[in-house]
Amino acid sequence: MASLxxxxxxxxxxVFSISFKASAERIKDKMYEPIKGAAxxxxxxxxxxxxxxxxxxxxxxxxIHFIENQTDLDWLLHSATAExxxxxxxxxxxxxxxxxxxxxxxxxxGIVLINNHSAERPGNFSHDDTCxxxxxGLSLVEETCNDTKPWNPAGTGLMLIDWGxxxxxxxxxxxxxxxxxCYQKHNAHDKDEQMSRxxxxxxxxxxxxxxxxxxxxxxxxxxxxILNHIRYCDPLGxxxxxxxxxxxxxxxxxxxxVIVVAARLDGTSMFDGLVPGAMSPVSGxxxxxMTAKILASIAQNSSDIQSQQDNNVLFLLLNGExxxxxxxxxxxxxxxxxxxxMKPSSSAxxxxxxxxxxxxxxxxxxxxxxxxxxxxxxDTTILNFHQHQxxxxxxxxxxxxxxxxxxxxxxxxxxxxxxxxMKENLxxxxxxxxxxxxxxxxxxxxxxxxxxxxxKYYHSIMDDGQELNYIYQNVTxxxxxxxxxxxxxxxxxxxxxxxxxxGPCDEPKVPETDTDSQLVDELFHCYLDTMDCPxxxxxxxxxxxxxxxxxxxxxxxxxxxxxxKLTGLTLALLVNQTVNRTEExxxxxxxxxxxxxxxxxxxxxxxxxxxxxxKTTMNFSTAVSPAFYDIPGYDWTSGKYSTWTESIWREFTIxxxxxxxxxxxxLTFSLGVVVLSLSFLIVYFANSRSHILFGNxxxxxxx
Ligand SMILES: *[C@@H]1O[C@H](CO)[C@@H](O)[C@H](O)[C@H]1NC(C)=O
Ligand SMILES: *[C@@H]1O[C@H](CO)[C@@H](O)[C@H](O)[C@H]1NC(C)=O
Ligand SMILES: *[C@@H]1O[C@H](CO)[C@@H](O)[C@H](O)[C@H]1NC(C)=O
Ligand SMILES: *[C@@H]1O[C@H](CO)[C@@H](O)[C@H](O)[C@H]1NC(C)=O
Ligand SMILES: *[C@@H]1O[C@H](CO)[C@@H](O)[C@H](O)[C@H]1NC(C)=O
Ligand SMILES: *[C@@H]1O[C@H](CO)[C@@H](O)[C@H](O)[C@H]1NC(C)=O
Ligand SMILES: *[C@@H]1O[C@H](CO)[C@@H](O)[C@H](O)[C@H]1NC(C)=O
Ligand SMILES: *[C@@H]1O[C@H](CO)[C@@H](O)[C@H](O)[C@H]1NC(C)=O
Ligand SMILES: *[C@@H]1O[C@H](CO)[C@@H](O)[C@H](O)[C@H]1NC(C)=O
Ligand SMILES: *[C@@H]1O[C@H](CO)[C@@H](O)[C@H](O)[C@H]1NC(C)=O
Ligand SMILES: *[C@@H]1O[C@H](CO)[C@@H](O)[C@H](O)[C@H]1NC(C)=O
Ligand SMILES: *[C@@H]1O[C@H](CO)[C@@H](O)[C@H](O)[C@H]1NC(C)=O
Numbered sequence: 001m002a003s004l005x006x007x008x009x010x011x012x013x014x015v016f017s018i019s020f021k022a023s024a025e026r027i028k029d030k031m032y033e034p035i036k037g038a039a040x041x042x043x044x045x046x047x048x049x050x051x052x053x054x055x056x057x058x059x060x061x062x063x064i065h066f067i068e069n070q071t072d073l074d075w076l077l078h079s080a081t082a083e084x085x086x087x088x089x090x091x092x093x094x095x096x097x098x099x100x101x102x103x104x105x106x107x108x109x110g111i112v113l114i115n116n117h118s119a120e121r122p123g124n125f126s127h128d129d130t131c132x133x134x135x136x137g138l139s140l141v142e143e144t145c146n147d148t149k150p151w152n153p154a155g156t157g158l159m160l161i162d163w164g165x166x167x168x169x170x171x172x173x174x175x176x177x178x179x180x181x182c183y184q185k186h187n188a189h190d191k192d193e194q195m196s197r198x199x200x201x202x203x204x205x206x207x208x209x210x211x212x213x214x215x216x217x218x219x220x221x222x223x224x225x226i227l228n229h230i231r232y233c234d235p236l237g238x239x240x241x242x243x244x245x246x247x248x249x250x251x252x253x254x255x256x257x258v259i260v261v262a263a264r265l266d267g268t269s270m271f272d273g274l275v276p277g278a279m280s281p282v283s284g285x286x287x288x289x290m291t292a293k294i295l296a297s298i299a300q301n302s303s304d305i306q307s308q309q310d311n312n313v314l315f316l317l318l319n320g321e322x323x324x325x326x327x328x329x330x331x332x333x334x335x336x337x338x339x340x341x342m343k344p345s346s347s348a349x350x351x352x353x354x355x356x357x358x359x360x361x362x363x364x365x366x367x368x369x370x371x372x373x374x375x376x377x378x379d380t381t382i383l384n385f386h387q388h389q390x391x392x393x394x395x396x397x398x399x400x401x402x403x404x405x406x407x408x409x410x411x412x413x414x415x416x417x418x419x420x421x422m423k424e425n426l427x428x429x430x431x432x433x434x435x436x437x438x439x440x441x442x443x444x445x446x447x448x449x450x451x452x453x454x455x456k457y458y459h460s461i462m463d464d465g466q467e468l469n470y471i472y473q474n475v476t477x478x479x480x481x482x483x484x485x486x487x488x489x490x491x492x493x494x495x496x497x498x499x500x501x502x503g504p505c506d507e508p509k510v511p512e513t514d515t516d517s518q519l520v521d522e523l524f525h526c527y528l529d530t531m532d533c534p535x536x537x538x539x540x541x542x543x544x545x546x547x548x549x550x551x552x553x554x555x556x557x558x559x560x561x562x563x564x565k566l567t568g569l570t571l572a573l574l575v576n577q578t579v580n581r582t583e584e585x586x587x588x589x590x591x592x593x594x595x596x597x598x599x600x601x602x603x604x605x606x607x608x609x610x611x612x613x614x615k616t617t618m619n620f621s622t623a624v625s626p627a628f629y630d631i632p633g634y635d636w637t638s639g640k641y642s643t644w645t646e647s648i649w650r651e652f653t654i655x656x657x658x659x660x661x662x663x664x665x666x667l668t669f670s671l672g673v674v675v676l677s678l679s680f681l682i683v684y685f686a687n688s689r690s691h692i693l694f695g696n697x698x699x700x701x702x703x
Contacts, residue, residue, distance in 0.1 A: 032203070032655045035175050038112075039271040040652040041167040043208040045233060046324075047215055047627075047636035047643035051159065052208075052270075054647075055110070055166040059205035062086035062109035063194070063659060064183045067093055075191065077105050082194040082662075084109035086202040088179060091115055091462075092122045096156040103163060110166045110204045112654075114176045121462060124154035127270050128322075128459035131155075135639050136324035137432030138388070144425045144432070151427050154456045159270050166204040168654050169271045169461065182656060201659035210647035215636040217645060218628065233645040234556035237624030240327045241265065241317040241568040242341050243292065243575070244617045245299055245499075247594050248312065248352040257361030258314040259400075259498060261491075262328075262430055263288040264321040265564060267552040269461045272652070276464035277552035279455040281321075282527045283369040283468065283484065285567060288315060290488030290520055291366075291495070293574035298496050300577070311361065311499035315571065318430050319564055319623040320554040322459065324642035327623035328430035332357065332437045333630070333641070334621065341621055342593065351593040357434065362400045362498070363443030365431045369487065370468055371480050372454040381483055382418045386445040388426045388435055400498065401442040407494040407505070415486035422450060464549075465528040472525045475517045481524065485517035522604065523570075526550075531562065538601050539569035541611065556646050557624045564620070572616035573600055579615045586613035 041053040062084040067073050073093075076085060087108045089098070094113055102108050130150035138144050145151055170176060182200035210217040210233035217233040244258070263284035267277030292315050320326025334340035338354040345351060374381050385405065408419055426432055429445045448454055457463040468480050475481045497505035519535075526533040532545040546562070555561040579597070586599040595615050603609035625642040627634045636643055660668070 032657045033178070034653065034655040035170065035178070037170075037172055037175070038652065038654050039169040039274050040204075040206045040654075041163070041169075041270045042206065042272055042649060043210060043647040044236075045210060045212070045214045045217060045645050045647065047639070048213050050162050050210075050212060052647075053163045053165065053167045053206060054208035055204055055206045057207050059203045059207070059653070060084075060086075060109040060166055061201060061203045061659070063199045063201045064088060064179065064187055064656075066180065066183055066188075067098070069093075073098060073101070076107060077101070079192065080107060080194070081192070082199055083107045086110045086112060086204070088112045088114055088183070090119075091125055094125070094158075096158060099156075099158060100161075103161075103165075108165065110168070110202070112179075112202070112204075113167065113169045114179070115169060115171045115461070116173060116176060117171060118173070121466075124456035125460050125462045126152055126154040126156060126456065126458045127158040128152060128155050128268070129157045129160060132322070132428045132459070133324055133432075136329075136642065137428065138426060138436050139432075140436055140639065145428070149451065151451075152453050152458050154453070154458065159268070159459070166206040167270070168204055168206070168652075169274065170654075179656065186658065195662055197661045198658050198664065199661070201657055203653075203655050203657065205651065205653045206649060208647040208649050210645070213636070214643045214645040217647075231648055233647050234558065235624055235628045236320055236323050236554050236642070236644045236646055237326055237557035237622070238266075238319040238554050238561055239564045239568075239620040240319050240331060240623045241315075241564065241571065241618065241620055243315045243571055243619070244352075245292075245295060245313040245315075247617050248355075249350070249594055251353050253312075254353045254356075254359075256312060256359065258312045258355065258359055259362045259364065259495060260314045260316055260360055261288060261291060261364050261366070261495070262316040262318060263366045264430060265317045265319040265327070265552070265567065266322055266554040267463065268322040268459050269463075269553070271461060273551050273553075274461045275551045275553040276461065276528065276549060277459075278463050278465040278468050278470070278528055279368045279370055280458060280463065281552060282465075282524070283480070284366040285317065286520060286523045286527065287366045287369050287484050287488055287491075288317065289523060289567075289571055289574055290484060290516065291315075291491045292571060293519075293576070294488055294492035294516070295495055296575040296577075298492060299499075313495055313499060314355070316430075317564075317567060317571075320625075320642070321430055323554065323644040324625075324639075325430060325433045326554065326625050326642045326644070328433040329641055330623050330626060331621065332433055333626045336437070341619065345590075345593070347591060348593050349591045357438045357441065360434070360441050362404060363431055363434060363441050364404070364491075365429050365443065365445045366491075367427065367429060367445050367447035368449065368453065368455055369446075369480075369484060370448045370454065371478065371483055372467070373448045373450075374478070379416050380413070380418045381416060382420055383487070384420050384422050384447050384450050386422045386424075386426050386429075386447065388431070388443065389423050398442065401444070403498060404444070404494060407497050408490060411490045411493050415490060417483075417486055417490055420450070424451065427453075465524070470524050470528060472529060473521065475521050479517075481517045481520040484520045488520075489516065519574075519604070526566075526570075527563075531566065534604055535570060535573070536566050538604050539573040540566060541598075541600050554623070557628075568618055568620060569598065569600070572596075572598055572614050572618040573602065575616060575618070576602070577615050578602070578612045581613040583611060583613070 043052040063082045065085045067089045085108050130152050131145035186200040221232045264281045267275050269275045318327030335357050340355050431443045434441050522535050526536045530547045531550050532547040550563045583599050586597045588596045598614045600614050601609045602612045627641040
């Protein structure tokens with residue numbers, strides 16, 4: 001009898017808890033509607049400050065309010081009663097003024113940027129500073145930019161503000177409609193009586209665990225407790241790509257000069273995973289890749305032997321330049337410590353000798369390239385050389401620079417290019433890092449713009465190829481594909497003239513720019529439309545490629561972004577030096593470090609081919625600021641090296657639900673209190689009478 005009652009109580013408990021759990025699950029699903037595929041703003045830190053967004057640990061909640069114009073904004077600021085709110089705004093309202101007003105009002109708990117791709121986009125949209133990299137490069141020694149004459153006039157600097165609430169980005173039209181419908185149904189009517197009814201609300205979670213600044217966070221991360229090791233943030237960084245035209249084999253190379261051709265490899269934006277970077281960095285990367293390809297084909301076809309050349313060309317693609325020149329400052333540091341391009345190894349029988357800053361005979365940097373500066377009705381596209389003043393006085397250095405500009409001006413007009421020399425300040429560029437370390441390096445930065453960026457979407461989610469007027473498989477006489485092919489041809493021929501020490505330069509052959517601009521078209525397709533494209537498929541030897549557009553954010557040290565790897569392989573593929581080796585023999589070994597051997601399917605049209613073994617000087621070098629692991633006791637406030645880190649986060653979630661009215665909430669709460677008190681009373685009663693209710697047996701099972 002006693003055991004029977006115990007068993008029946010247990011059975012009842014189990015059945016009850018199962019059925020209760022199931023119904024709780026269903027209620028929760030009904031209440032919350034998750035919105036998938038939203039991108040979020042996250043927190044970054046430099047040596048002294050924190051920037052970006054975070055939510056509370058358990059997420060931020062607010063009532064949805066759409067802001068389409070000033071009227072909506074004023075209502076929120078002055079008449080709204082159901083705070084806190086989640087402001088939902090379109091790109092045209094996502095300005096510095098509106099955003100700062102919302103932050104200061106303390107009425108919002110978060111912001112959603114809805115980006116409807118079919119709607120008209122604003123004329124400018126840039127979230128970096130008006131003076132990008134304001135505190136690094138040459139500005140360590142002199143002023144190179146100020147707000148009266150900024151490089152990026154469209155810059156709002158929204159990326160460099162510590163928001164203290166979450167900001168999400170939603171671009172899926174169905175999701176936007178869902179938000180809008182819920183808002184229209186529950187919130188938009190009778191707005192002054194919002195207090196008295198249930199309202200459509202959002203819960204956003206993007207909690208960041210790092211805080212204050214990089215120094216604090218790195219120090220906390222490196223203190224290991226007995227139980228575990230907690231990481232709070234990661235240094236930004238990745239890999240630079242380098243390659244030389246001729247292999248650097250012997251020690252005599254240490255006294256030869258190289259011409260550096262550089263471009264940056266990264267861009268940035270406010271939102272995680274959305275860094276399209278069409279004009280910066282893609283236009284520069286593609287120009288550099290094509291220049292390397294054309295130069296290699298001239299140099300390999302000509303009869304002269306590499307060792308007769310006094311000069312070599314070093315191609316550099318620098319990563320992390322958007323964050324106080326991480327890549328270039330690491331290259332400079334490596335050069336100063338005789339570790340560039342690689343740390344000498346005592347076990348290697350063959351390795352390139354170290355390069356120093358004094359080996360750089362000329363530095364050419366390719367910046368943003370576009371057709372935006374073209375004057376309608378004029379066949380000549382004008383590009384600009386930016387030169388730093390004062391230029392080096394060394395006569396030898398002056399000569400190379402002068403010949404470079406002379407040749408460019410000689411060959412450019414044949415393909416419709418003109419060049420203007422700007423002798424004012426340098427725009428933000430990797431060259432600044434090199435000049436800050438050695439002001440004798442002669443260098444130019446080649447861009448489409450004069451004293452201000454033509455790109456109105458610099459470092460934002462909208463720098464996506466539309467502004468570049470790029471259309472895949474539509475190469476016309478005026479297209480950007482043709483411009484890049486022509487520029488690459490001019491650069492390659494000029495470079496060859498500078499290094500062809502055996503004699504004077506030939507007139508360049510009329511370029512076969514049709515095949516070249518087809519290839520440029522394919523390259524843009526890879527960088528802007530999808531990474532699963534013919535060129536990347538050939539270079540990556542059929543590896544699995546993501547079909548999404550590439551993201552150019554540098555990422556964190558240790559996580560290698562696919563784009564750096566794919567770009568390095570593409571450079572090797574385009575230079576196209578094949579050797580007769582089988583797939584098994586096609587690999588590099590540790591003691592011969594001058595060449596790498598990489599197996600690729602060399603067919604660019606994406607058809608299957610048996611594959612070839614490519615021999616290349618292309619390699620990667622670290623692009624992580626020396627401040628983190630290499631300089632003991634680094635002064636984090638000095639600004640000498642980049643100190644950018646990115647916070648760790650667990651997840652980004654955003655979900656929509658109906659928030660009950662305040663009176664309803666109060667009622668629920670009061671009811672809860674009543675039920676709680678009642679249940680205490682009943683338990684007390686049952687307990688005190690248990691000998692009567694259950695007899696004398698001991699009931700051990702409980703729910
Ligand atoms: C960090 O950024 C802030 C604001 O942009 C700047 O004032 C400060 O100098 C930077 N600190 C370092 C170490 O770069
Ligand atoms: C502002 O937008 C609201 C809809 O959100 C609309 O009803 C109102 O007419 C607009 N006001 C002006 C001045 O455009
Ligand atoms: C997006 O913009 C297009 C064109 O303006 C418009 O027809 C469509 O309704 C918009 N979609 C949403 C969800 O607002
Ligand atoms: C801003 O910079 C420009 C040139 O870069 C210079 O001519 C001007 O004097 C500077 N203005 C201020 C206020 O420093
Ligand atoms: C950016 O766009 C806004 C609004 O269209 C305009 O007022 C502003 O002058 C523009 N700024 C620049 C630098 O073009
Ligand atoms: C929201 O967007 C995501 C990703 O684009 C999509 O998978 C999901 O179905 C959308 N949700 C709704 C309700 O449209
Ligand atoms: C490089 O030049 C210096 C001085 O011009 C000379 O002393 C040295 O031997 C040279 N090194 C090599 C490897 O040729
Ligand atoms: C095109 O522009 C260049 C440089 O500004 C100028 O010299 C040339 O006269 C222009 N040609 C025409 C046809 O307008
Ligand atoms: C190609 O470009 C030309 C000129 O810009 C344009 O007229 C044409 O419609 C484009 N074709 C396609 C298929 O986009
Ligand atoms: C390089 O110089 C040699 C010797 O004068 C000449 O024969 C060759 O054509 C030059 N190469 C080019 C591409 O101009
Ligand atoms: C590489 O060179 C080979 C032979 O010279 C040629 O067949 C192949 O098309 C080239 N590949 C590329 C990607 O240029
Ligand atoms: C490649 O090497 C194999 C054996 O090593 C040889 O039989 C073949 O003729 C070579 N092919 C070429 C094109 O040199």
